[in-house]
Amino acid sequence: MSHYAQRPWEKNLPLSLHGYQLKPDQIKANLAELLTDTTAQFSQSPAFSVVLPTGLSKTLTFQEVDDLSTIFANYLQHHLKLKKGDVVGLQMPNSLQYPIAVFACWKVGLIITNINPLYTPRELEYQLGDSTAKALIVSDLFLATFERVIQNNLQFKSLALVTASLSEFFDEPYHGMIAQKMQADAEAQGRSLKPSIDYVTFTDALEIGKTLEQYTSIQHDIALYQYTGGTTGRSKGAVISHQNNGRLFTCP
Numbered sequence: 001m002s003h004y005a006q007r008p009w010e011k012n013l014p015l016s017l018h019g020y021q022l023k024p025d026q027i028k029a030n031l032a033e034l035l036t037d038t039t040a041q042f043s044q045s046p047a048f049s050v051v052l053p054t055g056l057s058k059t060l061t062f063q064e065v066d067d068l069s070t071i072f073a074n075y076l077q078h079h080l081k082l083k084k085g086d087v088v089g090l091q092m093p094n095s096l097q098y099p100i101a102v103f104a105c106w107k108v109g110l111i112i113t114n115i116n117p118l119y120t121p122r123e124l125e126y127q128l129g130d131s132t133a134k135a136l137i138v139s140d141l142f143l144a145t146f147e148r149v150i151q152n153n154l155q156f157k158s159l160a161l162v163t164a165s166l167s168e169f170f171d172e173p174y175h176g177m178i179a180q181k182m183q184a185d186a187e188a189q190g191r192s193l194k195p196s197i198d199y200v201t202f203t204d205a206l207e208i209g210k211t212l213e214q215y216t217s218i219q220h221d222i223a224l225y226q227y228t229g230g231t232t233g234r235s236k237g238a239v240i241s242h243q244n245n246g247r248l249f250t251c252p
Contacts (some may be wrong), residue, residue, distance in 0.1 A: 009035075
């Protein structure tokens with residue numbers, strides 16, 4: 001069998017990348033190091049952008065993402081008192097809060113689990129329980145689903161709740177305009193962007209994090225629990241390590 005039959009994609013790569021393999025010392029023990037290293041080289045380069053349906057956009061540099069994730073890591077470790085190996089659920093659309101939250105979790109040895117924003121209450125309840133999540137960072141667009149979970153199972157009221165809004169990180173007057181439009185849309189659908197239980201907005205969490213001492217860096221082998229589609233049975237969490245080793249699990 002020819003080389004290209006085994007690795008057909010290499011036909012479209014530069015010759016210098018043919019047969020390329022990562023060396024063990026190139027694989028980071030913690031993916032948060034990718035952000036730290038990139039920030040050191042390209043601190044003012046664009047890192048992540050969000051573009052709203054109206055065309056409004058906001059971009060954060062690598063330095064801003066690194067700094068904000070450090071502040072949020074302070075909040076997670078010192079305010080929420082989350083410990084190494086605790087799980088944080090992330091239920092958001094594409095947003096600037098997502099990379100900040102991910103790198104913050106990894107900086108303090110937490111495990112993330114991505115949750116489909118369109119999940120039903122039953123599906124959300126299952127993943128939160130199966131992953132043993134201790135905190136949930138959720139877009140305010142999907143709060144109604146979580147509130148229905150609480151109505152059915154009060155044990156989830158103990159989860160630390162942080163809400164994220166698409167209006168955050170935009171300067172005025174755009175921040176206010178976006179927030180007003182989202183509130184009007186929610187009210188028209190009979191929803192609320194504010195939960196009926198204790199919560200902290202992502203912005204407020206960052207303000208709190210600024211007042212706290214610098215987090216203590218913690219290494220953990222596991223990066224995330226990524227749940228399968230569950231088309232042939234109950235969804236299972238694929239355990240993905242920082243060095244990209246995976247296995248399946250179901251919590252007892």
